[in-house]
Amino acid sequence: MSQPDRDQGGWIDPALRIEGVHKAYGSRVALAGIDLVVERGEILGLLGPNGAGKTSLVSIVAGVRRADRGTVEVMGVDTVRAAERARRSVGYAPQETGVYHPLTVRQNLRFFARLAGFRRRALRDEIDRLGGALGLTTLMDRRALQLSGGERRRLHTAIALIGRPPLVLLDEPTVGADVTTRSELLAYVRTLADDGAAVVYSSHYLQEIETLGASVAIIDRGSIRALGSLESLLTDHASSAVAFTFDHVPPELRHLPGVTIDGATARIATDSPAHTAARILAELGPSELAELRGLEVIEPSLEGVFLSVTAGAPAEMEPA
């Protein structure tokens, strides 16, 4: 999310650099010119409604799809010209849980670790490390088919983390995971970044992005609509508001500046919601107050940013 740093006279490549990436499936444009830089140690939350292009983007970075145009570099290595070398730096957990059902947890980890070049003692140590980190130690001899959804999801994520890749791509990693698994995964993702890995974290759960303290890219209809730190996005795109719910919205509220009416709710955008709420309550007559059913002070949030940026496509999002 920033320009490359100069270090000891040489340029340090970012973990991920995406320039002008386009992708279309037939006549449907999935990505329409994406530019993005993710630095080492950074978590980038990739947000967007279904069909926005998140998975296309992540799979292009992972090297499993080709961009029609544009370039992707992982640790300075072009993912098309030096595909195999680039893939060595990427850990990828696709959206759908991908593990060999007939094999045990250990056999799954062993297979992908051996593909990554681990052998003998190093192989055993890596499997033990991942088992410990992802809470799989006691499940090692269980077949993937016999795991719960959350356990399988942990195995799926563990495979992506084999060999401590400097760039980790997690495409909706907590879908179907229970609260404990989700919390543990988030904590581990934070640890990965603290250890210097760049993490691209695609999610529908806005709260996870906030919990991770990630920078945010909101992608919609194939383009990045907003990009920055959580704080900067809140400043630029979200506003606080106060919402009144009545049996019937009083006519005088309908004409206030910054008001939007949604059924029986009047939402008034304001920089000081408490003050605005007090003022409006003082102005309402007894009959209108009798019809008041609810009052809510809305603070700036990532959800507000998202709704503001992707106006017209918010229904797909799950705020928590």
Add this chain to the structure above:
Amino acid sequence: MRRLRHIRVIAGNELHLMARDPTPVMVLVVFPIITIAFLSPALKPAVVASGYPHANGAEFVVPGQATMSAFYIVSLVTFAFFSEHAWATWERLRASQAGAGAILLGKALPRVALGILQLVLILGAGVVLFDMRSRGDLVALLPLIVSFSLCLVMLGVAAAALCKTAQQANAVGYVGLVLFGALGGAFVPYQFLPAWARSVSPVTPTYWAMRGMRSVILDGHGLGATTEPCAVLLGMTLLLGLVAARSLRFDEAKTGWM
């Protein structure tokens, strides 16, 4: 070196997966043994009538059923690809450090070995259990067996490339087994096939496999008699490889089912 290691690791994983569910593999051996037991006495008159008065039927039925049931390898190869889609491991495998060639070879080579083993086992069972008396040295069949297995595996790769769903691939496997078995002269001796069937027989790998086997087992020829069938089978393998290479799109979404 790295590529070889990837092929070895993927092939090892395939063997692990096959070992976890050996039922399909057992079909390769059990199915022909059952059919041989029933068909050998029944087809003896036809084999004798086709110019082999001393045959007991097994000399035709054993290689016939072996080559026909070996076609099941085609289905096993397509399963190997479609199950990756069903488990959602295909994308993961492609994102690994293994290249496309290593993935293909790693998945194909264990099935080639399986095809060879199956044919050797059935021919061996023919000798031991069904009194099949080969006039030529059965060792002369080894290059033919290898060529036929390569051809079937490549046919499986091409089918996996062309089919969009596991059901389509399954249908191709079963229809192919019966159709190629019948046209190739594995059901009944070639001489008894209708004229129209005889005219299209040579386009099937089964025909060439049966021709080579007949040359050695019934006619008593040696290695030289299998040269032409081997060459044709390897040519077919190459052709199917080209079809597979043109059709196989690694990023194509397929519907797998388990």
